[in-house]
Amino acid sequence: MTETPARDKAADTAPYKHLYLVDGSGYIFRAFFAIPPRMTSHGVHTNAVFGFTNMLIKLLRDTDADGLAVIFDHSGDSFRNEIYPDYKANRDEPPEELVPQFAAIREATRAFGLPCLEQPGYEADDLIATYARLAADQGLRVTIVSSDKDLMQLVAERIDMLDPMKDKAIGRDEVIEKFGVPPEKVIDVQALAGDSTDNVPGVPGIGIKTAAQLVEDYGSLEALLERAGEIKQPKRREKLIENADLARVSKRLVTLEQQVPVEADLAGFGLREPDPEVLRDFLERYEFRSILNRLADKLVANGGEGVVPDAKEVGGSAAPVTSEAPAERPPGSGYETVQTAEALKAWVARATEAGTVAVDTETDSLDSLRATLVGVSLAVAPGEACYIPLAHKGDGGDGDSLDFEAGAPPQQIPLEEALDLLRPLLADPTVLKIGQNLKYDLEVLHRYGVEVAPLDDTMLLSYVLEGGLHGHGMDELSKLHLDHTPIPFKEVCGSGKSQITFDRVPLDRATDYAAEDADVTYRLHALLKPQLVTEKVTRVYETLERPLVPVLVAMEEAGIKVDTGQLKRLSNDFATRMGELETEIHRLASRPFNIGSPKQLGEILFDELSLPGGKKGKTGAYATGAEILEQLAAQGHDLPARVLDWRQVAKLKSTYTDALQNQINPKTGRVHTSFGQAVASTGRLSSTDPNLQNIPVRTEEGRKIRCAFVAEAGHKLLSVDYSQIELRLTAHIAGVDALREAFAAGHDIHAMTASQVFGVPLADMDPATRRRAKAINFGIIYGISAFGLAQNLGIAQGEARDYIGAYFARYPEIQDYMERTKAEAKERGWVGTLFGRRIHLPTIRDKNPARRSFGERAAINAPIQGTAADIIKRAMIRIPPAIEAAKLEARMLLQVHDELLFEVPEAQVEETAALVAQVMEGACAPALELTVPLVADVGVGASWDEAH
DNA sequence: CGAGTCACG
DNA sequence: GACGTACGTGACTCGG
Numbered sequence: 001m002t003e004t005p006a007r008d009k010a011a012d013t014a015p016y017k018h019l020y021l022v023d024g025s026g027y028i029f030r031a032f033f034a035i036p037p038r039m040t041s042h043g044v045h046t047n048a049v050f051g052f053t054n055m056l057i058k059l060l061r062d063t064d065a066d067g068l069a070v071i072f073d074h075s076g077d078s079f080r081n082e083i084y085p086d087y088k089a090n091r092d093e094p095p096e097e098l099v100p101q102f103a104a105i106r107e108a109t110r111a112f113g114l115p116c117l118e119q120p121g122y123e124a125d126d127l128i129a130t131y132a133r134l135a136a137d138q139g140l141r142v143t144i145v146s147s148d149k150d151l152m153q154l155v156a157e158r159i160d161m162l163d164p165m166k167d168k169a170i171g172r173d174e175v176i177e178k179f180g181v182p183p184e185k186v187i188d189v190q191a192l193a194g195d196s197t198d199n200v201p202g203v204p205g206i207g208i209k210t211a212a213q214l215v216e217d218y219g220s221l222e223a224l225l226e227r228a229g230e231i232k233q234p235k236r237r238e239k240l241i242e243n244a245d246l247a248r249v250s251k252r253l254v255t256l257e258q259q260v261p262v263e264a265d266l267a268g269f270g271l272r273e274p275d276p277e278v279l280r281d282f283l284e285r286y287e288f289r290s291i292l293n294r295l296a297d298k299l300v301a302n303g304g305e306g307v308v309p310d311a312k313e314v315g316g317s318a319a320p321v322t323s324e325a326p327a328e329r330p331p332g333s334g335y336e337t338v339q340t341a342e343a344l345k346a347w348v349a350r351a352t353e354a355g356t357v358a359v360d361t362e363t364d365s366l367d368s369l370r371a372t373l374v375g376v377s378l379a380v381a382p383g384e385a386c387y388i389p390l391a392h393k394g395d396g397g398d399g400d401s402l403d404f405e406a407g408a409p410p411q412q413i414p415l416e417e418a419l420d421l422l423r424p425l426l427a428d429p430t431v432l433k434i435g436q437n438l439k440y441d442l443e444v445l446h447r448y449g450v451e452v453a454p455l456d457d458t459m460l461l462s463y464v465l466e467g468g469l470h471g472h473g474m475d476e477l478s479k480l481h482l483d484h485t486p487i488p489f490k491e492v493c494g495s496g497k498s499q500i501t502f503d504r505v506p507l508d509r510a511t512d513y514a515a516e517d518a519d520v521t522y523r524l525h526a527l528l529k530p531q532l533v534t535e536k537v538t539r540v541y542e543t544l545e546r547p548l549v550p551v552l553v554a555m556e557e558a559g560i561k562v563d564t565g566q567l568k569r570l571s572n573d574f575a576t577r578m579g580e581l582e583t584e585i586h587r588l589a590s591r592p593f594n595i596g597s598p599k600q601l602g603e604i605l606f607d608e609l610s611l612p613g614g615k616k617g618k619t620g621a622y623a624t625g626a627e628i629l630e631q632l633a634a635q636g637h638d639l640p641a642r643v644l645d646w647r648q649v650a651k652l653k654s655t656y657t658d659a660l661q662n663q664i665n666p667k668t669g670r671v672h673t674s675f676g677q678a679v680a681s682t683g684r685l686s687s688t689d690p691n692l693q694n695i696p697v698r699t700e701e702g703r704k705i706r707c708a709f710v711a712e713a714g715h716k717l718l719s720v721d722y723s724q725i726e727l728r729l730t731a732h733i734a735g736v737d738a739l740r741e742a743f744a745a746g747h748d749i750h751a752m753t754a755s756q757v758f759g760v761p762l763a764d765m766d767p768a769t770r771r772r773a774k775a776i777n778f779g780i781i782y783g784i785s786a787f788g789l790a791q792n793l794g795i796a797q798g799e800a801r802d803y804i805g806a807y808f809a810r811y812p813e814i815q816d817y818m819e820r821t822k823a824e825a826k827e828r829g830w831v832g833t834l835f836g837r838r839i840h841l842p843t844i845r846d847k848n849p850a851r852r853s854f855g856e857r858a859a860i861n862a863p864i865q866g867t868a869a870d871i872i873k874r875a876m877i878r879i880p881p882a883i884e885a886a887k888l889e890a891r892m893l894l895q896v897h898d899e900l901l902f903e904v905p906e907a908q909v910e911e912t913a914a915l916v917a918q919v920m921e922g923a924c925a926p927a928l929e930l931t932v933p934l935v936a937d938v939g940v941g942a943s944w945d946e947a948h
Numbered sequence: 949c950g951a952g953t954c955a956c957g
Numbered sequence: 958g959a960c961g962t963a964c965g966t967g968a969c970t971c972g973g
Contacts, residue, residue, distance in 0.1 A: 598953075624952085654970080655969060778963085788963030792963075848959095
């Protein structure tokens, strides 16, 4: 090694203007975890090298780089280990798939003719720091290509950074965003906060945010350490005094060395064209065929064999999309408007002959139980579709008024005559009716005395095939699978104030729109239905989703009775209470303000009253969530306590007592929800307009609303719910013998867990220990994290980590399950339920670690939540025929994920309860035998509150 | 129309 | 090696 300082060797004028310094070591680690695995035909892992190569190409192509060097860590200790022996001592060995890529990435660098720099005793960051300073001193622009925050201290007037993973430029502002201080103070902040990944100690108890605040307040680390005695918080003061030297050592560790006696000369970093033969040889050996193709024109030296298809990436799982025959016309024109009985008869005959017909109804409302039928469209083959108008009005006035400008209604088949012609077709067991969200059409047609069966639903086909990947609305599916955008509803009916109902749309436009929907549905069906078999989800579709449609129709049609008098009384009570609280809150705040505005509330609490704990989020607004307000209330502040009260009452009033009254169907006097069957990615149902799956139950005030859900005279409400179904399924799926035995014996599962994990004898179990165990049990189902558990229990993350460790030590099968499931999800892009439902997790391979972790937790939860959803769906499908067979008259009204609610004649309550519980407990058979018992608990009452 | 908040399993 | 945090939903209110 030469001792000559590089400065003397550097050319005074480098042959370039903008130098890029690429952090090769940093990149390879990040790329390894961010990029899906891939390997050569010889089994050599190449994902990180592939990412690096692509990044280099992009850099050379898209930027103004005219000088470039790639810098690596040298293996072995650096001078920092002499300062602090534990530096980076907590690092795991790199994964074995990564190790061979260290050499390959250097090869890649050389293949592009680029300098490849490293130096014993120094880390890449020090070399980068040194070269960056040298170049900047010469007036060159420097861009450091790295995602490593440790390099941010180098950002300066002529030095910026580029995050190659996010393709994001990092300048002074971004550094301030990250560290809360400008670049020149970053090392002070890092010295205080430490860095767990590098094992830089810092000062215990101080994180980035506190550090930034302190450095800002005192100007520098040294000034802070000297005046540490002035700090108000006693704990913080002690820690700072006690650990001042540790902070100073930390600062030396995080400070990059800008005076490395470097060997290579800046002048040699000018870009030049790579040798095509060397580059080609490299790309071929690593089998980067897609890159070879892209660079084909630059690699002519070898002639070669031409275009080679890219190797399929490991784990790539995009479902192949078969395309329609090319001769076919795209959807969108040549549809027939059916205005005579003769024409309709011809269409019915064609549909009967074909054995398959796509059906769509047009109405004047999204509410299927109030909508008026305006027309029906049919499709019998791709492009062969018609629209049958049934209740269109003239194109001007409302038909009833004396508006002389209004056109007369168009010619239409009389409604009853048309229905009589359609009825046999729609009920014909030999003709398959295809629809998109047929539940809606079934409900509309049912009110006109029309039955529809058998059926296939393209929305549900898409849901079972590609749940989790995208939504399942028709427009979205059409764009995705048919590459065709159907006429938007807005274009036909307008939007906002000037929106018209479909019965006002002129017949030609109505036909274009309505027949196209049937046409698109027909084509989607032809495309999706065969995929059930190839994708192995036939059972999910045929045994879970398709038979559920008529069940949901019956439930939505049944609705549930609400006691309006009770709701009105509650509404008044809540209004009075809100008024009282409002007066009190305004008095405490010393001025009136809008309590419902989090923005105004935050300003009152933290600016005007200067209460502690004001934290601003991304949007610059103070956080005023329940958790924050509870903390303040616990400290004895009245205003936040009253706001919490006010919020609870306001929520109950606006969302439940008021909104519910408006949702009562005037014809039935009952409330009819709509169940979403293709919404939740896990297979659960959802409930809207109104949502009856989130009626309050956890607080006493809230339960008053449940009291308003009542049974018809002479009837009772019967509630049957699965006890601990998700935890039971976890025990089964993960194969946890200890939990299975506890369930089999009927023990208190949370107490049992507490005993087994914390070693407390069952007899001495205290509620706090049981509560901890319960929180862990729930956490497991959600894909536990120390952070989440700590948050939930209000404990330190370290303590939460210990709990999880103890739990995994006691139930190692759970940890196995989690690791297995994550690996499987990453490999395939989806996870499955016990009944074969697939839940896709597109974020599981995301390069953003937050989104990826999110995907991993969802992967752990989905098989559990999804299997529970499958089981209750099986029960729901079996219950109506079981009730009928037993000659009972109970009606199933609602499903709330693990609970079914029924309305039952008083005399039949016991028999129905026993029957329902039996079906629910046996819902897995005969497809599956669980190794834990399923238990259904029964409740009966005049109201939902009593029954629950 | 997005963010914040909060109701449920 | 780094980012944000428990899983899945829907409705209401505010404010740009």
